[in-house]
Amino acid sequence: xxxxxxxxxxxxxxxxxxxxxxxxxxxxxxxxxxxxxxxxxxxxxxxxxxxxxxxxxxxxxxxxxxxxxxxxxxxxxxxxxxxxxxxxxxxxxxxxxxxxxxxxxxxxxxxxxxxxxxxxxxxxxxxxxxxxxxxxxxxxxxxxxxxxxxxxxxxxxxxxxxxxxxxxxxxxxxxxxxxx
Amino acid sequence: xxxxxxxxxxxxxxxxxxxxxxxxxxxxxxxxxxxxxxxxxxxxxxxxxxxxxxxxxxxxxxxxxxxxxxxxxxxxxxxxxxxxxxxxxxxxxxxxxxxxxxxxxxxxxxxxxxxxxxxxxxxxxxxxxxxxxxxxxxxxxxxxxxxxxxxxxxxxxxxxxxxxxxxxxxxxxxxxxxxx
DNA sequence: TGGGTCATGTAACCTGTTACATGATTAG
DNA sequence: CTAATCATGTAACAGGTTACATGACCCA
Numbered sequence: 001x002x003x004x005x006x007x008x009x010x011x012x013x014x015x016x017x018x019x020x021x022x023x024x025x026x027x028x029x030x031x032x033x034x035x036x037x038x039x040x041x042x043x044x045x046x047x048x049x050x051x052x053x054x055x056x057x058x059x060x061x062x063x064x065x066x067x068x069x070x071x072x073x074x075x076x077x078x079x080x081x082x083x084x085x086x087x088x089x090x091x092x093x094x095x096x097x098x099x100x101x102x103x104x105x106x107x108x109x110x111x112x113x114x115x116x117x118x119x120x121x122x123x124x125x126x127x128x129x130x131x132x133x134x135x136x137x138x139x140x141x142x143x144x145x146x147x148x149x150x151x152x153x154x155x156x157x158x159x160x161x162x163x164x165x166x167x168x169x170x171x172x173x174x175x176x177x178x179x180x
Numbered sequence: 181x182x183x184x185x186x187x188x189x190x191x192x193x194x195x196x197x198x199x200x201x202x203x204x205x206x207x208x209x210x211x212x213x214x215x216x217x218x219x220x221x222x223x224x225x226x227x228x229x230x231x232x233x234x235x236x237x238x239x240x241x242x243x244x245x246x247x248x249x250x251x252x253x254x255x256x257x258x259x260x261x262x263x264x265x266x267x268x269x270x271x272x273x274x275x276x277x278x279x280x281x282x283x284x285x286x287x288x289x290x291x292x293x294x295x296x297x298x299x300x301x302x303x304x305x306x307x308x309x310x311x312x313x314x315x316x317x318x319x320x321x322x323x324x325x326x327x328x329x330x331x332x333x334x335x336x337x338x339x340x341x342x343x344x345x346x347x348x349x350x351x352x353x354x355x356x357x358x359x360x
Numbered sequence: 361t362g363g364g365t366c367a368t369g370t371a372a373c374c375t376g377t378t379a380c381a382t383g384a385t386t387a388g
Numbered sequence: 389c390t391a392a393t394c395a396t397g398t399a400a401c402a403g404g405t406t407a408c409a410t411g412a413c414c415c416a
Binding site for chain 2: 080
């Protein structure tokens with residue numbers, strides 16, 4: 001359910017086309033939510049059916065025409081409702097292919113698993129670096145005291161999450177190397 | 181892609197019906213992979229098409245008949261192949277509704293966000309406790325030195341992940357409370 | 361004796377992923 | 389000049405979620 005709400009959130013910043021939202025999403029929410037373009041288009045359709053957004057067609061000459069979305073009163077209410085809602089499932093989504101693989105790694109030589117972990121470590125470090133580099137101002141939002149604070153907390157979480165993973169990987173490699 | 185491989189992994193332990201697998205999954209892999217029963221049935225179908233498993237119907241009188249699956253030679257090869265494969269996407273899956281909510285929490289009174297976080301904290305603690313309690317021996321697998329070690333690493337990850345989250349939540353609550 | 365839960369599974373729907381389409385514009 | 393990328397989107401398919409079905413057995 002969060003994707004729709006993420007889009008509502010972005011639309012409170014400014015009116016946008018599906019394409020715009022897709023870019024915006026990439027620069028801001030993608031650290032903790034993966035969504036691709038076609039998904040965004042579909043969700044926007046449904047959100048319009050729900051009355052959370054309205055769209056208008058904008059003719060362009062040098063580019064394909066676009067459809068620009070804006071959030072409605074109902075959309076705003078829904079966003080606020082969702083923000084206040086305490087939902088246990090917000091924590092339940094968990095799929096970790098790395099752990100799945102590790103769990104069964106007793107079936108292959110240890111060298112392979114160590115190689116895997118080293119590879120993951122590298123990826124983590126790259127991702128961590130990228131976050132720091134890519135976190136941009138989300139456009140020209142008037143800075144209140146609070147909004148940027150929240151943005152900071154959320155992205156910091158991601159950075160620290162990578163730190164946590166790297167630490168765990170190091171320990172696990174170490175333990176594997178010393179397994180007699 | 182991991183679900184099929186998780187099922188292959190479980191099937192190396194013993195032959196099982198969809199129902200059995202669903203239970204087994206719950207007790208073992210569910211800490212880092214969510215899958216529900218119908219998904220498992222569907223995947224088993226496809227895995228049979230792929231030749232990774234074979235099934236035979238078993239008639240029962242007191243219960244509905246069942247279909248018992250066993251892993252094939254090809255299934256085993258595929259499992260091994262997958263275990264050795266270094267796949268960058270194993271780390272890329274990330275959807276965190278809590279962060280999504282937090283990101284936009286500038287739109288509601290701080291009290292609401294603090295309440296949310298406190299709620300998440302409670303859930304984390306419960307989940308953490310549950311893992312310790314629920315991690316069971318996965319049946320009567322002959323203990324090699326390695327297999328249990330990997331199981332330990334994987335479940336430990338989950339425990340520590342909760343510790344990490346709890347710590348972050350505490351810090352974030354604290355920061356929110358001191359935001360002027 | 362009536363409502364849960366166990367043991368088995370199917371069906372329908374919703375969400376996420378991959379692939380494609382098209383006409384400008386930029387880079388090498 | 390040719391290949392990549394931008395700017396817009398659609399279509400098809402794969403994977404995940406929710407709801408339902410059925411006949412035993414178990415508990416109060």
